[in-house]
Amino acid sequence: MGVLTRNLDLFVAHFGETLxxxxxxxxxxxxxxxxxxxxxxxxxxxxxxxxxxxxxxVRNTPxxxxxxxxxFAYPYLExxxxxxxxxxxxxxxxxxxxxxxxxxxxxxxxxPVGQAEASRALGLTFTQMLGSIVLPQAMRSVVPPxxxxxxxxxxxxxxxxxxxxxxxGAIRDALSEAGESTLVxxxxxxxxxxxxxxxxxxxxxxxxxxxxxxx
Amino acid sequence: xxxxxxxxxPGPRARVxxxxxxxxxxxxxxxxVGYVVxxxxxTGQFEGRxxxxxxxxxxxxxxxxxxxxxxxxxxxxxxxxxxxGAIFAAARLSDHRWVSAPAAVVVELFRAIPLVIMxxxxxxxxxxxxxxxSAFTAxxxxxxxxNGSVLAEVFRAGINxxxxxxxxxxxxLGMRKTQVMVLVLLPQALRAMMPTIISQLVVLLKDTALxxxxxxxxxxxxxxxxxxxxxxxxxxxxxxIVVAAIYIGLCLLLTWFANYLEKxxxxxKKVIALENKDAEMVxxxxxxxx
Numbered sequence: 001m002g003v004l005t006r007n008l009d010l011f012v013a014h015f016g017e018t019l020x021x022x023x024x025x026x027x028x029x030x031x032x033x034x035x036x037x038x039x040x041x042x043x044x045x046x047x048x049x050x051x052x053x054x055x056x057x058v059r060n061t062p063x064x065x066x067x068x069x070x071x072f073a074y075p076y077l078e079x080x081x082x083x084x085x086x087x088x089x090x091x092x093x094x095x096x097x098x099x100x101x102x103x104x105x106x107x108x109x110x111x112p113v114g115q116a117e118a119s120r121a122l123g124l125t126f127t128q129m130l131g132s133i134v135l136p137q138a139m140r141s142v143v144p145p146x147x148x149x150x151x152x153x154x155x156x157x158x159x160x161x162x163x164x165x166x167x168x169g170a171i172r173d174a175l176s177e178a179g180e181s182t183l184v185x186x187x188x189x190x191x192x193x194x195x196x197x198x199x200x201x202x203x204x205x206x207x208x209x210x211x212x213x214x215x
Numbered sequence: 216x217x218x219x220x221x222x223x224x225p226g227p228r229a230r231v232x233x234x235x236x237x238x239x240x241x242x243x244x245x246x247x248v249g250y251v252v253x254x255x256x257x258t259g260q261f262e263g264r265x266x267x268x269x270x271x272x273x274x275x276x277x278x279x280x281x282x283x284x285x286x287x288x289x290x291x292x293x294x295x296x297x298x299x300g301a302i303f304a305a306a307r308l309s310d311h312r313w314v315s316a317p318a319a320v321v322v323e324l325f326r327a328i329p330l331v332i333m334x335x336x337x338x339x340x341x342x343x344x345x346x347x348x349s350a351f352t353a354x355x356x357x358x359x360x361x362n363g364s365v366l367a368e369v370f371r372a373g374i375n376x377x378x379x380x381x382x383x384x385x386x387x388l389g390m391r392k393t394q395v396m397v398l399v400l401l402p403q404a405l406r407a408m409m410p411t412i413i414s415q416l417v418v419l420l421k422d423t424a425l426x427x428x429x430x431x432x433x434x435x436x437x438x439x440x441x442x443x444x445x446x447x448x449x450x451x452x453x454x455x456i457v458v459a460a461i462y463i464g465l466c467l468l469l470t471w472f473a474n475y476l477e478k479x480x481x482x483x484k485k486v487i488a489l490e491n492k493d494a495e496m497v498x499x500x501x502x503x504x505x
Contacts, residue, residue: 061466
């Protein structure tokens with residue numbers, strides 16, 4: 001307990017940074033992921049190809065590699081300079097949006113064929129059909145796996161510890177500098193993550209049960 | 216395939232529109248890719264000097280060694296995670312609450328803790344108690360605990376979603392609990408869940424790259440080392456391209472294998488279609504760790 005109470009400021013500051021990292025990356029990857037999913041189901045073959053290529057490449061690349069690229073290699077390209085925090089948000093968003101895309105797409109697949117056919121019969125355009133008929137229904141079946149994707153994102157923010165972002169994973173560095181026990185410190189960090197993730201897992205189970213009868 | 220569901224076969228006007236959109240889209244993408252490639256060329260990433268390291272035998276050997284360490288962490292981690300998963304799935308499925316409850320706690324716990332934190336704990340935390348683990352051991356242990364817990368859930372969902380009649384018939388024949396599980400349920404569940412299991416192994420392979428953070432000298436670590444060498448003009452981008460190509464190639468091989476099994480399953484009459492949606496949900500809600 002001592003390690004936590006003596007360094008409460010440190011824990012609060014670092015977990016605050018974790019949540020900030022999470023919030024930024026969550027919003028960006030949600031938007032980008034839905035856009036990618038729309039590309040992947042679009043009638044234009046080139047767009048489908050681009051979407052598929054992106055998802056295939058990113059899903060098979062380790063997140064750490066994406067981080068290393070944006071933090072160490074990207075500056076050599078001399079485009080726009082990033083802070084470490086921005087680089088971490090970019091890396092996390094690029095990675096997570098591919099998973100969001102797959103979740104949305106599998107949600108679209110659960111919508112019965114008749115729905116799209118009926119809206120076409122009513123004369124809706126592709127965008128209208130997607131926006132007001134298919135996506136709203138798809139979102140329902142998509143929420144539980146989406147929660148999982150965001151739980152993974154929350155845990156993945158800790159990768160930023162290796163890249164000079166002062167979030168939860170970096171508490172170890174700060175503790176060992178202060179001469180505190182990193183063993184106990186890590187246990188606390190792990191415990192707090194369990195506390196953050198468990199309610200989300202629980203929420204996911206509830207939503208899954210409540211919404212699975214919808215169709 | 217969803218794409219055929221969402222729109223009609225395009226008529227003449229729609230075809231023209233799609234072609235126009237395609238041209239605009241291709242132009243936009245080409246502009247973006249072109250800009251990035253120009254940045255690569257302008258900053259000299261394709262210069263001979265930055266790629267000359269490939270010709271050195273010593274560097275080729277060290278690349279092979281780093282790849283070997285990545286693959287051995289993957290292999291050992293995979294075997295341990297599968298074993299851990301099998302044991303804890305069996306424990307969670309047990310009728311005895313004193314067995315299933317602790318197993319459930321362990322599985323839920325290790326799924327909630329970030330892998331990075333586990334690796335830090337094993338590598339930097341444990342020495343305080345006098346236990347000194349090598350980076351390799353820390354990586355492999357963390358991979359086992361995290362992916363093993365996910366796999367335990369996969370196994371459990373696979374067994375739970377087999378049709379009820381399977382176990383009922385087996386009990387009616389007079390089999391005992393263990394026999395029902397080992398002879399009837401397990402072989403069917405394993406076959407049906409094999410593609411999911413392989414997908415989780417792709418995650419495990421990608422996760423070995425987290426070892427970079429605790430100075431485990433794997434593939435990514437090698438890329439960073441060689442990429443910082445002055446004599447080749449700090450070829451970090453070229454080495455990252457090579458490392459990325461290796462990782463993506465390896466993962467694609469595994470993904471391809473999973474897809475192949477899935478296709479074969481669909482044709483194979485021995486594979487029973489899983490009854491409820493639990494198994495599918497596991498596939499979807501499978502935590503995508505780094």
